[in-house]
Amino acid sequence: MLKTLYRLVIVLLLMAGCDTNNKPIESKKLKTNLINSYIKKAKDTNNTIEDRKENLDKAYSINATLDDDSFKIQKLREISFRYYHLKDHDRYKGLNEKALKLAKTISDSLEMAESYTYLGIYYRKSKSELDLALQNFHEADKIYKSLDPKKYEPKDYLFDHGKTLIDIARIQQKAKDYTESEATTIKAIKKFELAENNQYLPLCYTNLGIVAKYLENYDKAIEYHLKAIEYSKGTDKEILQTLTSYNNIGTVYKSQKEYNKAKEYYHKGLSYKEFLDKNPRRNARLIDNLAYVNFLSKDMTEIPDLFYKALKIRDSIDDKYGMATNTLHLAEYYHSVGKDSIAQQYAEQSRDISLDLKNNEELLKAYQLLSEVSNSDTGLQYANTYIQLNDSLIKEERLFRDKFARIKFETEEIVEKNQQISKENQILIITILGLTALFLLGYIIFKQQQSNKELLFAQTQQESNEEIYRLLLNQQVKLEEGRQMEQQRMSEELHDGVLGRLFGVRLSLDGINQRANDGFTEARNKYIDELKAIEKEIRLISHDLGAETLPSDVAYIDAVENMIKDLCGVHNLDFEFNNAEEIDWEEIDDQKKVNFFRILQESMQNIFKHAQASTIKINFDFVDDTINLTILDDGIGFKTNKVKKGIGLKNITSRVNQMNGEVQFLSNENSGTTVSVRVPIPSRVEELYEE
């Protein structure tokens, strides 16, 4: 029951939504479509201005519900642009300020720049706020300049940058900063060329032409204006541009006092009758300019009719600026023909308009004229006003330029700063790279020194090892020598002393026994024989002692055997050790002996650790001037191809290589391991067979 009620409510609500044409808008697409349609309605000139504004308000309120992104900003600008068209400048400004804020929050540089440009356009309208306009344009310029070409496609913003630049150039021109304006315009042209968009080139050249005229570069000025026409050809603004340029060229000639040529161009302009009928302002300007040139060239045929004609048109369209100029021209004319009272009237009229418009240039001219045409008292008054105004104008101009210079300086400073930062970055990068390289170099050197030290250490260790071994051997040899000497002494003592005396005793006993006849001869003979046997034994002992049973070079093999015995004792293994007598260990250099010693140690350690053997057989054989060391165990063995060489095997190999020998590790699983080392010993064969 409740559910049905709920559904009913929803349906009713929906219907109500349909009725009021106020659908809940959800999707962005729907919103966009709505905004676009409202903007379209706002464009429609058939609607009243109020209606159009209302549509824009609607578009704006929908736009406000969109998510903050570039698209929203773009639409906002589009709406603001419409307001501008409807002359709602405050709204235009407000929207663009919003757009700028939004662009800042989402850090969209391009949109920021564009918003600054639009704000600049707002400020540009009023002469007193030109500095603000310039500031905004400069902000935009700054952003465009600093845009990262990697992040943004240059084509996307080159055109907009160009527009901003030409805006700046035009303000500079208005501020009479002609050289700067020229330079900026040329920059703008470059941007447009890069953007491959000629839309604004006529404007650029027009500006160049105007600037050139003020710089009294008349030929150039004319050339620029012609170029402007050239660029406008084929576009929808061709006629407008041509008219503007002809008017400008005429003005250039007028400034050169080439009145005929000026007239010719004004006439050329005036020939576009059809177009001028629809553009009375331009028509009036051309007519007024032509009339003025005629007046200046003393061609009075249509004067002052032409002035009046122009004034009439201007008056009908309420062209205040035009009227100010026009009335001034008339005043001049009447002054020239001596009708000062009429001249004064026109001059005063011009003055009033100019005061109203704050058009100081025309106002100045009006005062100048008034000071000439009025009677002496008021003339003097006017002259004073003129001087005051002139002074204040010059002051204002100076102030203005100062402001401009400051803005420009700030911009340049920022650019410079950027350059400096990038330079600093570069220096930083180079420094970091340099430091890194230095560090690496240092590290490498350090490592190398370290490894050198290690090598040196290993070398000294080996040397000291050998030294210890040598000392050990020497000790053993000395011991042997001592023992041998002692044995020799004992042998001699036994042989020559004890044995001799024993022999003497026996011989005496024997002799006496021969003579005795007491029936104990036989018994004594038995003991005498026993003495003889003792003698023989002593002699044998003496012989054994005296014999060189332990040659001095046995020491090494002794040391080896002791080592084997000790190790096997510790690990409870049986061992067999054989040393071929042919090996003359004394002749073999210590290096080799140490190596053999260590190989044996290393191999035995391997056996103890891995082999699980019960018996080790170690043989030193000597065949064909080669020492063959075989170390054989009855352990579990290993797969020679599977086992990675451990440090032990590597050590053995390196030691064998040091001795120019060969080593083989033979093993099969469960069949023990054989390490066989073959080391050639240089023979002395040649030496042996000479006598």
Added chain:
Amino acid sequence: MKKKLKVLMIDDHPMIIEGYKNTLLGENQKEYQIKIDIASNCDDAYASIVKSSESIPYDMLFVDIKLPPSSDGSITSGEDLAKHAKELLPKSKIIILTMHREDHRIHNILKNINPSGFLIKSDLTSSELLLAFNNIIKGKAYYSATVNDHFRKMMTNKFSLDEKNLKILYHLSRGVKTKNLPNYVSLSLSAIEKRKNQIKEMFSIAKADDQMLLEEARKRGFI
């Protein structure tokens, strides 16, 4: 009437001289009246020899090989003494009595001195000494069994090894390394090697090692 004999006994052990005396002067000896002079070193022995050569020469000299050498160092052993005695006392019988029984020594002494008697002390008994004495005095040479063995060995081998070769074998058998042999045999190492190879060739075991050489030498009785 007993025949008078003059004998010089040279030995550095008084006990041995005593033994000789006890044997010769015992009751078994009835034929001769023996006058015995004693010398316990080379100097004394040489002096006695010289003296007797000028008066009544000794009939017999008992010479020990190992003796304290003469003070001037010219006579170092019984062997040297025997040589002098042979010159000075050509008619005297010389009996060598020594503890040394090594083949090369025996060989050497036989060759250099050719003594009338050659007795190895360790073999010697009183009766043998007496027997030798009686034989020698009658002009018959007498050698100990050991010396006779040496003779036999020399004879049975088709070839004989000279003293140096025997020395080499002897020292090798004692365990002296070949390279140390020059200290024992007055030959250069290369000469020793050459001799060793010659011996091996004689034994028809040209390529044998030292072990086999010694075994063969033992078999053949050279050691």
